[in-house]
Amino acid sequence: MLTRTPHLFDDATKVTPGDSRWQGHTSDDYWAFVGPFGGCTAATILRAVMDHPQRAGDPTAMTVNYCAPIAQGSFDLDVRLIKANRSSQHWCVEMTQGDGDVSTLATVVLAERRPSWSHPQASYPGAKAFEETLPYPQIAAPWVKQYDFRFVEGEPKRGGPAGPVETFSKLWIGDRVPRKIDALSLLAMSDAFFARIFHAKRELVPFGTVSLTTYFHADAADLAAEDTTRVLGIADAKIFHKSYGDQNGELWSPGGRLLATTTQIAYFKA
Known part of the structure; x- marks a missing residue:
């Protein structure tokens, strides 16, 4: 039941x-272990763009670069429309705190999505139903408690065989208190996959997202038509090398529509 x-x-x-x-x-x-959950920060920045009186269109692409730690408390957002044409807008947003140093830098592309030829190249991964999948136990970080994670495959485990293991996961993600999926929650959930390094090492190690890019494949009308409070996500990694590792993911509606794809590069210490 929706709140x-x-x-x-x-x-x-x-x-x-x-x-x-x-x-x-x-x-x-x-809050995460040492700062705000990056997906929440990204969604906050996107909300400023979406609420701006000059905004036209729906999110198509967003890149967020986490330049420096964000402290608890207030922050400023410098929201600028860089370029607009008949069908798209390009925005830049800088988050600053205290002395004015930039802590987060984001670019956002909005577009008027018009009917066209359509071909879903990717295949719906399929999964056991949300209701038939057990919730993942809560862990200490406050932001994790705000989500209902239900792993179909590849849940993170502690300890086990020596050497790196598979980093693929398939899971349902929804707000713990149900909320209709919109562009803001979709963006936040694109960063809600647990770090792939945790899966590979089977332990928690120092970690932080450096840059996150999300591509939106559904506009507001598409999301309204899906009318869902959860997504099916898949995530994996290709490489961990010299303190950095990647992560790529897909977010699907329960009805089989690809809603967003995402990739990020993250620092780790291991």
Whole structure:
């Protein structure tokens, strides 16, 4: 049953408009081990663009570069429309705190999605139904408690065989308090896969996303038509080398529509 009170996710991503400089505040509910959950930060930035009076179109692509640690408390967002044409807009957003140093830098592409030839090249991965899959036990980080993770394959484990293991996962992801999937929650969930290095090493190691890119393959009308509170995600990695590793993922609706694809590069210490 959907909540009728303000959802914690909407509270966490709330922004206050200004002329070009908007304001926000970190959320304890979406805190990770040493800073805010990166997906929540990305969604907050996207909300500022989506709420901007000059905004036209739906998100098509977004890249977020996490330049420096984000401290608990308030932050400023410098929101700028860089270029617009008849069908797309290009935005740049800088997040700053305190002395004005940039902590997060994002670019966002919005587009007017028009009917066209369509061909779903990727195949729906399929999975046991959400209701038939056991919830993953909660772990210490507050942001994890805001989601309902249900692993179909590749749940993270501690200990086990020597040497790296497979990093593929297939899982259902939904807000623990159900919320309809929109562009903001879809973006946050694109960063909600547990770090692939945790799967490969079977242990928690120092880790941080450096750059996240998400491509949206559904606009607001598509998401409204799917009318879902959860997605089926798959994630994997291709390489861990000299302190950096990649991660790639797909987010699907239960009805079999590819909603978003994502990739990131992350620092680790192991």
